[in-house]
Amino acid sequence: MRVAAGEAKGKRLRVPRGVAARPTQDRVREAIFNALADRVVDADVLDLFAGVGTLGIEALSRGARRSVFVELDPRAAAGLRANLHAAGFTGRAEVWRADALRALRRLEQRGDRFHLIFLDPPYRSGWLQRALRALAHSPVLRDDGLVVAEGARGEPVAVEGLEVTWQRTYGDTTVAFLRRAKGGSGEGRGVPGDL
Template sequence: MRVVSGSARGLKLQPVPGMNTRPTTDRVKESVFNIIQNRVRDARVLDLFAGTGQLGIEALSRGAKTCDFVERDRVAFATVKKNIAAARLVDRAQLHSTDADKFIAYAKKDAYDLIFLDPPYGGKILTAALSAIETFDILSTNGIIICESAVEDVFTSGFETVKTYRYGATLITVLQKGGRTDETNENCDLPGQL
């Protein structure tokens, strides 16, 4: 698990001890950032189920303006903190040791241009997070949400699906607010740009 590109390129990130987290593989992470590369620079980012913090760290390394890392597990939170310090990105990172739903409820409207959602697989937590993001309207007008789930997970949201990408047993779904004119191309197995 390493930072793929940017100011912290090549940095090996520390995993969370134990079996409670499932880090995004380097292959999936690199593909995700290839897809969203034009959306990262100067973005306000939320890494909602941070785990190791690798998605938010990658975004900051590639020029995102700020990132809020939210992680309720104490061991994972300590790992995120260490990884941010090792990447020398502390000045643009904010860490929050709290539940995702509590954080969302207090976030500002239109606060984020890019939201990463990589909760435990199963679909229920993802559906709940998406519902809260929509209710509290924390995604900017032109912002996107990147959801990681198992291929078999079922989740719903009021957001528009821009594209889906399958990487083995992992599904990446790109969402945005409805009413935008971006072309949709669901169930695409090949990486592309947004």
């Protein structure tokens, strides 16, 4: 698997042995970034359930200002750090080895706001819905921000507070872009404790 375009085009991204990661397929990643177009340039990016960093590293390569990567699995996080080093992006990235919802709370406390948030949790684990519900109420997603959610074909992405603006299916994978619903704002809210 390689970075498809931009500054690190052609750099190989590796998945360490024993990591149960399911990196975004090349054609799906290409479709996502073609649809995002220039929205990536100068964006602050959050890559939740980052695995080995495929989506966030592609965003950095295509001109994102910075990316925070959140991955709970220690082996995947180590592979992510190695991939960032190989691509030359360690200075524009943070890697947090943490649970996604706890990380969102910490990011809120720090005052972080993101233009793009990538979600690629394990398929059919329930994490996609939990993370989307949390983001619908979190100021971490800028009011003009976009969530890029990847899940299994047929896995629901609709949640109150976010609206789907683009959705495509590629084989067994569905990708959706979501933004805050009209009139919705994450300002003054936070990730509910019971999600």
